[in-house]
Amino acid sequence: MKNKPELLAPAGDLERLKIALLYGADAVYCGGPGFGLRANAVNFSFEELKEGIDFAHQLNKKVYVTINIVLHNKEAKELLPYLKKIESLHPDAIIVSDPYVIELALKETNLEVHLSTQQSTLNYESCDFFYHEGVKRIVLARECSKEDIAEIIRRVPIEIETFIHGAMCAAYSGRCVLSNFLTNRDANRGGCSQICRWDFKLLSDGQEVEAPKDFTLCSKDLSLLEYLPDMIDMGITSFKLEGRMRSIYYVATVVSVYRKVIDEYCNNPDSYEYNKEYERVLRRVANRDSVAQFFNGVNDERGSYYNGREELSNQDFLGLILDYDAQTHVATVEQRNYFKKGDVVEIFGPNHPVYTMTIDKIYDENNELIDVVRHPQQIVKLNVLAEVKRYDMIRFKIVDKQ
Ligand code: SF4
Structure with missing residues (x-):
């Protein structure tokens, strides 16, 4: 029997929060009415957050609240009352990226602070810095390889959270202005319009380059299902699923599959065998192909669709x-x-x-x-x-x- 890592699921609204926890997540992350990414998700009101946190705590599970937008001056002034209000709801942690939010939360509240993947933390020196600032957990950038993760865990006594499944960004998470330029929607304030997934014509000296399909920057999705035993052995604290905008069906299906694999391995590590059937179940809710992305230290053309693709629609x-x-x-x-x-x-x-x-x-x-x-x-x-x-x-x- 091995210690089980936390399985952390997205919750775009109260229904998805309940589904994620009932289907086996140990914790969920969600946005409150302000200061979070995913402006297009149906974020939680304070009342809904309270209900969701109470629901989770009754099941002995956890809720983390995202406060991870890029902060402007005006918002910096409004931050403390918001933090105090969130604190009064008793979430288990907040997920933040801006240094001022970290400082204020640690100084003025008792909230546990997790560092958002928006900080793009990839090395142990940065982890060490945030550890000494008082951050309890770091959500590593998706661009870390397994060697990077192992070295960070070896060198810094801080909880490490890694993404194991879901959509990727073609830039370091959110550090992209394609959306701002082309649609006036700010990816760093929850408004990403997924320009990287659009089809483009390639021009050279004003002439269209002949190609069998239009060009796209679209990343394939991430899935680390078959690597979970290695990741559990590495001592990662929390496994994160992406997708606050996804349906209850997606959340239920993905959470159940990862729950089963974690339990099967941790309960009987010596007799564990990888079951490819689970990949088939996951494919049913996918609208893109999935690969291990940066985990194996390789980041090449197999991780993206440069020559167009079809988004699979799902009527399952x-x-x-x-x-x-x-x-x-x-x-x-x-x-x-x-x-x-x-x-x-x-x-x-x-x-x-x-x-x-x-x-x-x-x-x-x-x-x-x-x-x-x-x-x-x-x-x-x-x-x-x-x-x-x-x-x-x-x-x-x-x-x-x-
Ligand atoms: S447009 Fe694509 S690359 Fe840019 S932030 Fe959005 S998902 Fe990332």
Whole structure:
């Protein structure tokens, strides 16, 4: 049995916070009403933050609040009351990047401070500096190799958090002004419009360069699933999943897979075997290919799509279970994608094996029999023989697309 690292998941709103924790995350990170990135995510109000933190603490889990924008003068003046308000909600830490936020939080509050990946920390001297400033944990830049991470852990007695899964930035995280120039949206203030993923024509001396496809700077995603045992042995404190803008289906699927791999390895390290089936499950919620990016010390063209790509769209997620009556075996379901009578589906949840069934009878809200469920968030009832629970999810049965 090995000590388990923390599994840290994104929470774009209260629903995703609950889903992430129920599906196996040990902690979540989320933004409050100010001073965070992801301006386009539905950030939490103070009331929602309080509810989310209380919910997590009841499960003996943690919530970290991001306060990591690039700070301007006006915001610096407004910071202390905001920090005090956040402190009163009792989160387990704040995630910050600006030195002034670090200094003020450590001087004027009892908040635990984690250094955001926005600081692009890649070396042990910087880690040592922040350690002596009083920072409890450093979220390393995604550009660290495993040797970099191991050396930092060896040299500096500070908690280390690393990204293990999710989207990459073509620049050091957020240190990019493409979005500002082309769409007037500031990547360092949560407004990134993902210009690097756009298609571009290449010009040379004003002439379009002939190419089979348009040019893009788009990075492939990161996935370190198969390296988790090595990373656990290295002594990394926390494994972070990217994606505060992602759906509840994405969060539930990715959290469950990483939860299983961490538990399987830590519970039985000697007999652990990597299960490629989990990659297949992860691919179902991906809209880009995934690679190990910088972890193996190689950063070449295999980490990006320079010659265009197709974003995969995903209609796997069919419905969310709202309620289940164990007497009648009837599940109340909220629709998320089109499905119909005769479809073979799987129901998955945090506390039971995946259950496969063929949809037979579907009843609408008036208890009328229907054949198809086509309306977004339509409420229907299905016969489900296995006992399922609120927050379980229905997806098409996995078929091998390799
Ligand atoms: S446009 Fe791309 S490279 Fe620039 S900050 Fe956004 S994700 Fe990163």
